[in-house]
Amino acid sequence: MNKDINAPAKQAEEVEYHVNMGPQHPSTHGVLRLCLTLEGEIIEKLEPHCGYIHRGIEKMCEKDTYQQIIHLSDRTDYVAAHMNNHAVCLLVENALQIEVPERVKYIRTIMDEMTRIQSHLLWWGCYGMDLGGMTCFFYGFRDREKILDIWEETTGARFLQSYYTPGGLMQDIHPNFQKRVKEFLKYFSKKLSDFDNILSNNVIFLERSRGVGYLSREDAINYGITGPSGRGSGFACDVRKRFPYSMYDKVDFKEILRDEGDTLARYQVRMDEMRESMHIIEQLIDNIPAGDYSAKMKPVIKLPEGEYYQRVETARGELGIYCISDGNKTPYRWKFRSPCFSNLSVLDRISRKCKIADLIAISGSLDLIIPDIDR
Amino acid sequence: MGYSRYDFTPLLHSIDQWLYSVMSPAWALIVELTLIGLAFLIFYALVGLFLVYAERKVCGFIQNRVGPNRVGKYGIFQTIADFIKLLMKELIGTKDADKLLYNIAPYIVIICSFMAIGAIPFAQGLLAIDFDIGILYIISVSSLSVIGVLLAGWSSNSKYPLIGAMRSGAQIISYELSVGLSLLTIIVLAGTMQFSKIVMAQENGWFIFKGHIPAIIAFILYVIASTAETNRGPFDLAEAESELTAGYHTEYSGIKFAFFYLAEYMNMFIVASIAATVFLGGWMPLHIPAWNGFNVVMDYIPPVIWYFMKTAFVIYIIMLFKWTFPRLRIDHLLTLEWKYLLPINLVNILFMALIVLLGWHF
Amino acid sequence: MSSFFKYFSDLFKGVKSLLKGMAVTNRYFFSPGEIVTEQYPENRNKMKMYDRFKGEVIMIHNEHNQHHCTGCGICETSCPNGSIEIISKRIDLPDGKKERVIDKHIYHLGMCTFCGLCVKNCPSHALAFGQRFEHAVYDRTKLNKILNHPGSSIIKDIEE
Numbered sequence: 029m030n031k032d033i034n035a036p037a038k039q040a041e042e043v044e045y046h047v048n049m050g051p052q053h054p055s056t057h058g059v060l061r062l063c064l065t066l067e068g069e070i071i072e073k074l075e076p077h078c079g080y081i082h083r084g085i086e087k088m089c090e091k092d093t094y095q096q097i098i099h100l101s102d103r104t105d106y107v108a109a110h111m112n113n114h115a116v117c118l119l120v121e122n123a124l125q126i127e128v129p130e131r132v133k134y135i136r137t138i139m140d141e142m143t144r145i146q147s148h149l150l151w152w153g154c155y156g157m158d159l160g161g162m163t164c165f166f167y168g169f170r171d172r173e174k175i176l177d178i179w180e181e182t183t184g185a186r187f188l189q190s191y192y193t194p195g196g197l198m199q200d201i202h203p204n205f206q207k208r209v210k211e212f213l214k215y216f217s218k219k220l221s222d223f224d225n226i227l228s229n230n231v232i233f234l235e236r237s238r239g240v241g242y243l244s245r246e247d248a249i250n251y252g253i254t255g256p257s258g259r260g261s262g263f264a265c266d267v268r269k270r271f272p273y274s275m276y277d278k279v280d281f282k283e284i285l286r287d288e289g290d291t292l293a294r295y296q297v298r299m300d301e302m303r304e305s306m307h308i309i310e311q312l313i314d315n316i317p318a319g320d321y322s323a324k325m326k327p328v329i330k331l332p333e334g335e336y337y338q339r340v341e342t343a344r345g346e347l348g349i350y351c352i353s354d355g356n357k358t359p360y361r362w363k364f365r366s367p368c369f370s371n372l373s374v375l376d377r378i379s380r381k382c383k384i385a386d387l388i389a390i391s392g393s394l395d396l397i398i399p400d401i402d403r
Numbered sequence: 404m405g406y407s408r409y410d411f412t413p414l415l416h417s418i419d420q421w422l423y424s425v426m427s428p429a430w431a432l433i434v435e436l437t438l439i440g441l442a443f444l445i446f447y448a449l450v451g452l453f454l455v456y457a458e459r460k461v462c463g464f465i466q467n468r469v470g471p472n473r474v475g476k477y478g479i480f481q482t483i484a485d486f487i488k489l490l491m492k493e494l495i496g497t498k499d500a501d502k503l504l505y506n507i508a509p510y511i512v513i514i515c516s517f518m519a520i521g522a523i524p525f526a527q528g529l530l531a532i533d534f535d536i537g538i539l540y541i542i543s544v545s546s547l548s549v550i551g552v553l554l555a556g557w558s559s560n561s562k563y564p565l566i567g568a569m570r571s572g573a574q575i576i577s578y579e580l581s582v583g584l585s586l587l588t589i590i591v592l593a594g595t596m597q598f599s600k601i602v603m604a605q606e607n608g609w610f611i612f613k614g615h616i617p618a619i620i621a622f623i624l625y626v627i628a629s630t631a632e633t634n635r636g637p638f639d640l641a642e643a644e645s646e647l648t649a650g651y652h653t654e655y656s657g658i659k660f661a662f663f664y665l666a667e668y669m670n671m672f673i674v675a676s677i678a679a680t681v682f683l684g685g686w687m688p689l690h691i692p693a694w695n696g697f698n699v700v701m702d703y704i705p706p707v708i709w710y711f712m713k714t715a716f717v718i719y720i721i722m723l724f725k726w727t728f729p730r731l732r733i734d735h736l737l738t739l740e741w742k743y744l745l746p747i748n749l750v751n752i753l754f755m756a757l758i759v760l761l762g763w764h765f
Numbered sequence: 766m767s768s769f770f771k772y773f774s775d776l777f778k779g780v781k782s783l784l785k786g787m788a789v790t791n792r793y794f795f796s797p798g799e800i801v802t803e804q805y806p807e808n809r810n811k812m813k814m815y816d817r818f819k820g821e822v823i824m825i826h827n828e829h830n831q832h833h834c835t836g837c838g839i840c841e842t843s844c845p846n847g848s849i850e851i852i853s854k855r856i857d858l859p860d861g862k863k864e865r866v867i868d869k870h871i872y873h874l875g876m877c878t879f880c881g882l883c884v885k886n887c888p889s890h891a892l893a894f895g896q897r898f899e900h901a902v903y904d905r906t907k908l909n910k911i912l913n914h915p916g917s918s919i920i921k922d923i924e925e
Contacts, residue, residue: 047562055645069566069733096845099880158645160637160730163790166466170801184817184894190880198881202817226727226786231779232637233729327886384566385732388646465790469802727790728783743776 044072047384051080055158055388058398062375062387069383074376078369082402089362094120094194094329097362101349102188104364105400107150110136110143111342113192115349118273119338120194121323123331123353131319132196137275138209138312139179139191140340141305145216146175147343148298151395155295156227158392159236164227171219178208194329196322209313213306220302228299237291241378241390244289251377252370255345256301257394260294262287267341281308291393298395330357344368344395368400409705412528439531443520447669452482454668458722465726492657497560500654504558509655509662511551516669518544523676524598526686526706537598538590541677542583545632545670549575552634552641555663556651567650570733571634571641577740578638581628582674584748588621588755589614589681592764602685607692609684613765617755622682624744624751626720629674631736634667636725640733671721672714679713686710692765814896819879822849822872823895824912831920832913833891836867840883840892848876849883867913874900875908 050061059080065073085104089097094116101112114136121128149172156164176186182202183189191198227233243253248261258265266283268276284300286293331353339348345367352361371394379387422431456471456479463470471478496505519541521531534540549572556568592614593601604610611618631638642650652663679685686706690698731739758764793799805812814820826832836853854868884892892912902908 045562047566054648069570092845093843095843095882096880099845099878099882156729160639160643160645161728162462163466163726164729166468170467173801180818181815182817184815184819184881185879188879190878193885198885199817202815222789225782225789227729229782230729230786231782232731232735234782235735236729236732383732383734384646385640385643385730461794464794464797464800467793467799467801469800723787723790723794727786 049387055392056398057154057396060372060396060398060401062391064384064387066384069385071379071382071384071387074379074387076372076375078372078398078401080402081399083399085403086362086364090359093357094331094359097359098193099188099190101364102190103399104366104403105342105344105347105368105397106188107147107397108143108343109188110139110191111340112347113190114140114274115338115340115342115347117192117194118340119336119349119351120329120331122338123334123336123351124329126195126323126325128196128323129319129321130317132321132323133274134312134316135197135201135321136192137279138309138316140274141308142175142178142209144305144343145302146172148302149175151298151343151392152223152227155392155395158388159227159233161227161233164223167219167222167226171216174212174215178205178212181205181208193322195325196320200321201316206313206316209309213310213313217306220299223299228295234292236385236389237295237393240291240382240386241393242290243374243378245287247374247377248289251374253345253374254370255342255367255395256284256297257294257371258345259284260286260297260393261289265346267339267346271339273340275312279308279311291389294393328357330355331359339365342367344397344400345371364403366400366403368394368396368398372396372401407527408702409707410527415528439521443517443531447517447520448665450672451665451668452486454672454718455482455485455664457718458668461719461722462726465723486661489661490658494657494659495654497654500560501558504554505654506659508551508555508558509659509666511554512548512666513551513662513669515544515548515551516666516673519673520669522598523673524602524680524685525710529686529707530598533597533599535595535597538586538596538601538677538681541673542579542586545673546575546579548666548670551666552651555655556641559651559654561654563647563649564651564653567641567643567647567653570643571651573733574638574640574736575632575634577737578628578631578744581624581740581744581748582632584745584752585621585625585628586677586681588617588748588752591752591755591759592618598680598685601681602687605684605687607690608765609682609687609689611682614755614758615764617751617758618682620747620751621755622678624748625678625682626717628740628744629678630721630724631740633670633674635671635721637728637730638736639725639730640736643730645730671718675714675717675721676710678717679710683713683717684709685713814898816896817894818896818898819881819894820898821874821895821900821910822877822883822892822912824870824891824914825893826914826917827920830914830917832917833889833920834867834870834913835889835891835919836865836870837888839886839888843882843886845880845882846876846878848873848878866919870912872910872912873908874910875905 045066047064047066048061049064050056051059056062061077061080063075063077064071083103085100089100092100097116098113101116102109105112149168153165153168153172156168179189180186182205183191183198243257243261245262247253248258248263253261253263254265262285264270264283264285268281269283281304284297284304286297331351333353333355336351336353337348339346346365347367348365350361350363350365351359354360375391375394379390382390419435422434426434459481460470471481474480474484496502522534522537522540524530524533552571552575553568556564556571559565589601589610590596592610593604595601595604605613611622614621634641642652647653652660655663686709688698688701688704688706688709690701824832824834836851838851841849841851850869850871850873851867852869852871853865855863856866858864881894884894900908
């Protein structure tokens with residue numbers, strides 16, 4: 029408090045109302061800090077401050093061999109660990125021009141799509157909780173547990189599996205895998221209607237999400253908003269369609285696109301993607317060909333000198349890995365183009381003139397994973 | 404009627420006469436007031452603790468969990484353990500808070516809910532005071548608690564609580580209208596505001612059946628509006644855990660926080676008991692005219708049990724609201740009140756008046 | 766007039782959607798069979814982890830307290846964060862030659878990220894994953910484990 033009596037008396041002037049949302053806040057899902065400038069409850073300006081969980085993963089990758097990088101890529105976007113592994117593996121395999129066995133491609137595609145379902149389930153639960161429906165959180169996590177259980181049996185871990193390895197997989201799938209995946213698909217297709225009844229068709233939810241946080245297609249392209257968030261604005265950015273890898277050029281699936289560009293559209297894209305992922309798994313699960321679970325690899329992998337870029341479609345958007353190799357067993361430069369970082373950049377633009385409650389809905393609909401932003 | 408075998412009036416009268424016979428009238432009055440106050444204090448604490456436990460169990464079952472199950476069998480002592488923990492916690496305040504208002508706010512909130520409980524009839528003769536304007540009294544007393552909420556948010560000298568308090572000010576004041584109007588619909592049918600008379604008038608059928616369509620509409624409107632008035636989900640914008648961390652009581656800790664917490668559950672109990680009394684017959688057993696055998700059997704169930712069963716039913720509905728729906732936004736909340744609940748309520752009262760005038764009710 | 770009908774159709778649609786949601790939660794409330802909670806400390810005895818579960822790295826010993834580890838150090842080099850240290854010693858063989866054998870296979874569980882590279886890369890399949898997962902201790906030095914049991918020796922029956 030300024031107690032100086034010589035100081036001019038403070039006028040009743042308009043003062044900007046600053047609120048710090050985060051780094052400890054229930055709905056930033058981690059340690060993201062948003063500095064809000066408010067006018068009443070209306071957001072005038074929003075500044076994201078990231079770096080609270082920066083661990084220097086890219087630098088750590090530069091001291092690791094290509095097999096070891098796998099376990100670090102798990103820890104960027106930890107909800108979609110398999111997909112991050114996939115990007116590293118594809119980068120190494122394409123650089124060395126190794127053809128992996130068909131079986132590996134099938135298993136990787138199935139695992140990726142299961143990752144997409146469980147990631148969207150986690151998002152669905154958290155999104156429901158952000159909007160105030162605590163029950164959604166438990167239903168989402170209940171069904172996600174079933175996928176984690178299947179993974180635990182095959183990969184040995186529930187969360188950070190490190191299952192893919194350059195050239196193939198760490199180990200073959202468990203004998204029960206196919207049976208349990210089919211059981212899950214049957215179970216989950218029934219539960220999806222519950223999800224619709226609780227949240228998707230709920231009038232309170234529709235009112236809160238329709239028309240909120242409009243993101244135009246141009247903005248989505250300019251800001252590099254990929255994944256379901258970009259496809260909700262009509263930006264056809266699905267890497268699985270544009271630059272197919274693994275089995276994606278052979279399976280039949282739709283790229284979900286919506287033109288509305290609001291929070292509801294991003295929500296519906298994710299809900300439809302879960303159904304589409306189930307469709308992909310159904311096509312592959314019975315036809316996994318016999319064969320090796322890994323190609324023959326040298327124990328020490330050295331990429332030829334040069335620059336490499338590999339992209340995959342993770343649950344949140346396009347994950348790109350840029351790598352410069354100087355011919356050694358460790359990369360010279362390693363860079364993740366993480367989808368959440370780009371998606372966060374647009375938050376200020378689409379949440380201006382919204383209310384605080386809308387900001388929660390918008391940031392939830394972008395599906396931000398904070399360790400993926402900070403790496 | 405059969406239910407009068409459970410009448411509490413003779414018992415309470417004999418206690419009253421005994422007290423007046425052994426001491427001077429002034430002392431007898433003081434002792435009586437003290438006894439009633441103590442009885443309500445204990446009742447208040449017990450119901451509060453039980454409701455917290457019940458809510459945790461209900462939400463647990465809804466969410467495919469088991470809820471608290473560690474402290475005691477089925478976790479029944481969980482809330483008592485929590486309460487002891489809250490009692491022992493340090494009271495932390497903010498710098499530059501308005502100390503007087505900051506300390507007074509939890510008491511205002513809890514006293515308002517405490518005052519309202521006195522007028523509720525739990526069984527025949529079992530109520531502290533039988534106002535002839537009982538409903539008016541309860542509405543006015545329970546609407547005072549918004550002052551405590553506003554003071555709590557304002558005096559904390561913190562940003563999130565202030566936003567929460569301003570939200571709840573707009574919310575409670577507007578939903579007060581709907582609560583009043585939906586109760587007014589039944590007052591039109593009953594012709595009285597006295598709780599004991601309202602309950603007696605439902606001897607041959609509860610008002611929700613007697614008043615059929617308008618009464619059912621009024622019941623639904625009352626449950627929605629009173630949920631909003633008690634700041635419970637999906638109308639818990641003032642607390643809005645995922646938006647404002649904890650809203651107006653962010654800066655409170657220990658027993659002061661417990662006061663807010665307990666008052667929320669007691670307010671829920673009070674609105675549920677008003678709904679049970681006014682719409683579902685209060686302690687009156689279920690009577691169907693002309694089914695005499697059925698009525699006699701129903702009369703054997705004590706009125707206190709009837710009362711608590713009905714209250715529990717309404718409380719379950721209110722809990723189901725909270726654990727199903729996402730939270731409303733502040734403008735949708737006001738839209739719901741001013742665009743839907745209030746006009747429907749006004750038309751409903753006219754409709755009810757018409758039905759009463761034409762004698763179309765049962 | 767159309768706005769009049771829209772008002773009521775919106776109202777009824779909204780109420781219907783809310784009732785549908787409440788029907789779901791109400792159904793779960795009355796079906797306790799769907800409860801998925803694991804009663805963890807109570808079910809410890811009958812709880813079975815999957816065979817592949819990565820709880821900790823262990824060294825497989827047979828009934829004669831023998832293991833396969835030759836102390837080659839491949840696990841040490843393949844570990845991404847230095848959780849494994851190999852300390853070897855030289856022993857005198859009966860025929861006068863000296864041989865390098867493992868003295869201590871130190872495993873820092875506190876640093877391990879369970880990537881599985883040591884187990885995968887071990888040429889003599891000496892390492893494996895154990896299913897034990899209750900690793901909580903009060904002192905982190907207790908997480909530094911020596912994997913080869915005291916007095917253990919290498920299984921000699923493998924012919925090079």
